[in-house]
Amino acid sequence: MANSAEALMARMATGDTAALDEFLEKFQGAAYRFAYRMFRDRHIAEDVCQEFFFKMFRNAGRYEPVGKFTTYFYRVLNNLCLDTLRRMNRKSMPDFQSFENPVLDGMADCGDEGAPDLGARRTEEKRLVREAIQSLAPNQRRVIVLRELEELKYREIAEVMSVSLNEVKVLIHRARKNLVKVMRRSPLFEGRES
């Protein structure tokens, strides 16, 4: 992947929009998934993504092919998400209600019409998981997304977030501890340990 990505970056640096088209084809899914995982909002994720791809295109000339491309990719994307989070004023605000999406919750459970109890339970579980994640500090949330959902290695996460390896280790542990603590408060998750 790295070679072809680097080649695409080199072509984009010359203003080749066809290269951007290929780049989009290749990375649009990953970028969208990451942004969606961070914000849980389709519109914001789309805004972040289109800004991200435009920035990659505009700044392609500055890209130096050192290290893994995926690390660079996530670092830029992560910074963009962080900027967006800051703009949305979320870091210091205690509530996250605007990120709840009852419409999506309902749509996701359409298939459970025959089992209303199960559907309601799943909806409630999803709400609890979302709340647990959103109760995390922003850096803990990002580290959990990068580790558990994007499945990056600790060293890659350290590079993406520009923190030390040790900080990654501590952040991941704290995030997990907090998540377990919050989720265990709910009877829905009691006794779920395998």
Add this chain to the structure above:
Amino acid sequence: MISDEMGELLSAYVDDELRTSDSARVEELAKRDPELRRGIDAFRQLRKELREWDASEQGGDPSGAVRRKAMQRAEAHVRSMKRPAGRVLAIFTRPAAIAAAALVAVALGLIAAPGGSGADVRVLTAGGGEGLPITAFPDAEAWTPTPVSSTDGAGIGERAAGLDRLPRPPFVVRYDPNMSPAAKKLREQWEAEMAVVEAHKAQIRAQGESTSTVRRNHALAALIMDFLPSGSPMASLVTLSQERSYELGGLAAVRPGELSFVDNFKDTERVLVRNEGDRPRLLLMGDVLGSSDRNARMRLVASDFWLEPNNERFVPVVWADAVTPSREKRAPLALKGFVPGATLRREMSGRVGRDDEFAKTIVRSLAESRGSKFKLSRALGKMLTALDRPAVTGFAVMDGDKLVGAELFGTHDLMREFAERLLMGYLREGGPKLKIEPLSPEGKDEALATVREVLKSLPDLAIRTHEDVPEGWPSGLRAMTLRDASSKKVLGHGIASGGNLIHLTVFP
């Protein structure tokens, strides 16, 4: 009870991030200790829950909007790179915008005039100068962070591989490990005070209560976070925690001539700022300096100020207190954000001894819903896109046909550096209905041609360039104030180096 240290080990074990010998040790321990086993199981179960939840909530394929918009912007960018110079700007089709352009163009003409007559006040004429290019600071063209071979500064701690490629924080306070006994005592005192504050906060959180002070502090923190300069090399400082900002520094508040801590920031008219970056830096009037994101004490940069690389200067500041702090704190400062609102910035230039009134205005400006913030954020994105064309070095902000303000910079990159927080200030004040018109030196001649018409409605406009710059200013730097000569109303301000514009704000 699993200790944090053991928990981190278990967490790394679950992630397969331990050496083989350490993994074996964890497995051995887990066999003997059921609590450790449960801890590992809990982390694995958590992963399972998260992934199931993530899969169920995936947004699916993004609509074609991402691809379409990204391609449109890229194609527009490529077209703008190829566009020939000399294009007439659409801005001059609107009367108010013409006025803005004329003001800007006339100001440019004046400040670009060679030398200085020593007579501070000049009544405007249509005479022009040489225009925009900054030649005194060629580095200003390269306004992006550049890699450095190493980082320094006490207290930075362990660094990840590759971090040495990141830009060095531009403002670093001298952290003297051999600080004087008096300074050490102050530091200990400050740390003790902060411990009390932290304990109090923890108590509030534990009780699930909120006090008005906490809410207001949240609002202040919101203000600060809202106006962080996105993508700016300065952002690296802002992300430091309170304690680290103490260790790594930010800015040192001192009285002129003294290099010690001061008890009362309110009396401090200057703040010593050291630029340890390898590029010149610009502080804009309205930049917020604070000691922590929860600390009410704020200093606002009182006028645009230019800092040479590897140099320190006393920057003029004004003082504002957005909330009532429980006690005086002696903490060093860091760049915290940007004061919202064009009107507020304009008021700063004329205010003396009106701290309370000014502070109330800041707090009032925070009263907006989350929904409106989101709208502002979207409007901001559109505006920034309109400023992408490399020839654009400034913008006029319009409310319908009414000009709200205009900002002009020496270079495109400099403008891009500051556009986001300036625009957010305008948007916060005027709402998402505001529009912008890009300004460019290409339109200068046309602007000058309209000057006579504009002058009919502004007969007394004068620009004062402060030849008697305050002590400590960099050589060749000039502050500018645009003022109506009859009413004395301030219409703008800015900064220039010799005949070269660095930044100019116009509030017609």
